[in-house]
Amino acid sequence: MGKISEVIPLHEERKYRFDTLSIHAAEQEDQNQALNSPIYMTSTFTFRDLQQAEDTFSFKRRAYVYTRGGNPTVNLFEQRLSTLEGGVDGVAFSSGMAAISSVVMSLTKSGDHVLAHRNLYGSTFGFLNNLLENYGVRTDFIDMTDLNRVEESILPDTRILYLETPTNPSLEIIDIAGISRMAHERGIKVVVDNTFATPVLQRPLELGADVVLHSVTKYISGHGDVVGGVATSRDFDYVQRLKFSYMCELGGVMSPFNAWLLIRGMKTLGLRMERHCSNASKIARFLKNHRGVEKVLYPELEEHPGHELAKQQMKGFGGIVSFELKGDRSMAEEFVKHLSLIKLAVSLGDAESLVEVPAMMTHRDYPEEKLHRFGFSGRTVRISAGLEHPEDLIQDIGESLDSVYE
Ligand SMILES: Cc1ncc(COP(=O)(O)O)c(C=O)c1O
Structure with missing residues (x-):
């Protein structure tokens, strides 16, 4: 690609x-x-x-x-x-x-x-x-x-x-x-x-x-x-x-x-990006099949509206996965509370996987009542896939989702 x-x-x-x-x-x-x-x-x-x-x-x-x-x-x-x-x-x-x-x-x-x-x-x-x-x-x-x-x-x-x-x-x-x-x-x-x-x-x-x-x-x-x-x-x-x-x-x-x-x-940028991308891809595909997740925003997924364009202008789909949880915005709060390996923090691109809820954290400057016009909502969760073993990340995400949507 x-x-x-x-x-x-x-x-x-x-x-x-x-x-x-x-x-x-x-x-x-x-x-x-x-x-x-x-x-x-x-x-x-x-x-x-x-x-x-x-x-x-x-x-x-x-x-x-x-x-x-x-x-x-x-x-x-x-x-x-x-x-x-x-x-x-x-x-x-x-x-x-x-x-x-x-x-x-x-x-x-x-x-x-x-x-x-x-x-x-x-x-x-x-x-x-x-x-x-x-x-x-x-x-x-x-x-x-x-x-x-x-x-x-x-x-x-x-x-x-x-x-x-x-x-x-x-x-x-x-x-x-x-x-x-x-x-x-x-x-x-x-x-x-x-x-x-x-x-x-x-x-x-x-x-x-x-x-x-x-x-x-x-x-x-x-x-x-x-x-x-x-x-x-x-x-x-x-x-x-x-x-x-x-x-x-x-x-x-x-x-x-x-x-x-x-x-x-x-010096390790190329190597790191390969792992960030493959971890993000595995997380996106896991999230897509979970009952608690309404929509996964990751350009590698065929249903993503920018998928074809991303294939043309990019060499990989990146290390960030965002997704919309089902239910109301309290679900996002519950989800981050139950994670143990993935840390709740702003920023991204680190060796450590990080999670945040943009509407409540980095994107508070956006008017809350109009969030949907800007392409996200209070139920949007953003994960920066780090360099850890993908199975450990998926286990953490899976266990947290299971406890929120049991
Ligand atoms: C896409 C993007 N651009 C710019 C910035 C701002 O960078 P800094 O925090 O280094 O000032 C951020 C920070 O998260 C970002 O995600």
């Missing part, structure tokens, strides 16, 4: 495959020949004399100055991640939300309009729906799985089409290539949050998106010990502007220590 290319075109003679690049891209020989690149845990960099400082500040000399403007460990992370996404360079941020807010602000000004998919991570919805309005930028939320609806909703002052795919938490699939064609005919930029898929499963820049961003807190880290974000693009000038005029001036900078943890986590 999936047309995603195995070899990533680099600006180098030699072309390597994804799993090799996730370990080696942008590596440089260390002065002490250390295998792993050191952590440059420093806020500032020294100058030999004032002349050297002046040459640096007047761009006659290229050198690091201050970690908010650039740091070797952070740069290695940015370059490695952007290579995996097929971008020219990346900008690391202190969180996924810092990446999202900076990217949206870098592409809009007062009076502009953003068109976004109706189902997004809760704080992204909150930022676009509440905060951005204070700066004169309006957002409409529509169903972007319907390309006609997108076309009808574009306004003369629309500057961005913003989406996640698969979406959080409904796992809807949006046609990135179709959206990008429509946007580019009108000079509009397409921004894709690729957190759920990762570049292992989907590379939006290859499909035409202008900017790809991530909460690297999730699969890119993979170990639940980092909060961070990143954005990348094929447009070098844009990346420079995002780095120096937005990340640097708004100040959402990534710590070098976090960049180092991310570099370490990325």
Whole structure:
């Protein structure tokens, strides 16, 4: 499945495959020949004399100055991640939300309009729906799985089409290539949050998106010990502007220590995604046959409305499974109470499987009475399938469901 290319075109003679690049891209020989690149845990960099400082500040000399403007460990992370996404360079941020807010602000000004998919991570919805309005930028939320609806909703002052795919938490699939064609005919930029898929499963820049961003807190880290974000693009000038005029001036900078943890986590990204996907697939198929489950939202299932599209634009269906329980919303509460292995927590993409109830937790910014319009409900449960043995996960889920629906 999936047309995603195995070899990533680099600006180098030699072309390597994804799993090799996730370990080696942008590596440089260390002065002490250390295998792993050191952590440059420093806020500032020294100058030999004032002349050297002046040459640096007047761009006659290229050198690091201050970690908010650039740091070797952070740069290695940015370059490695952007290579995996097929971008020219990346900008690391202190969180996924810092990446999202900076990217949206870098592409809009007062009076502009953003068109976004109706189902997004809760704080992204909150930022676009509440905060951005204070700066004169309006957002409409529509169903972007319907390309006609997108076309009808574009306004003369629309500057961005913003989406996640698969979406959080409904796992809807949006046609990135179709959206990008429509946007580019009108000079509009397409921004894709690729957190759920990762570049292992989907590379939006290859499909035409202008900017790809991530909460690297999730699969890119993979170990639940980092909060961070990143954005990348094929447009070098844009990346420079995002780095120096937005990340640097708004100040959402990534710590070098976090960049180092991310570099370490990325080495196993391909391997981890295989296991996340196969565990999620087994969980989805188990849930589908349980009497307490009304509907399973997982794009691998043939009945999922985005199944065919996911097969085309992704290389696997991802590690997240959402499902609707039968009965009322108290069933979700009962279900999570009876789990013992799977932990009740926000976030996803960790080695540990996690469960949450979006309407009561991460997606509280959505108006409760209109939840169905956004593709989920108070009975929607989201599981991030970790790396544990699938039979242990299924046993935990099965025992919990059995005690709720006995
Ligand atoms: C799809 C998606 N995008 C963005 C974010 C925000 O990222 P962060 O928590 O790193 O700010 C999240 C967080 O859960 C997410 O799930």
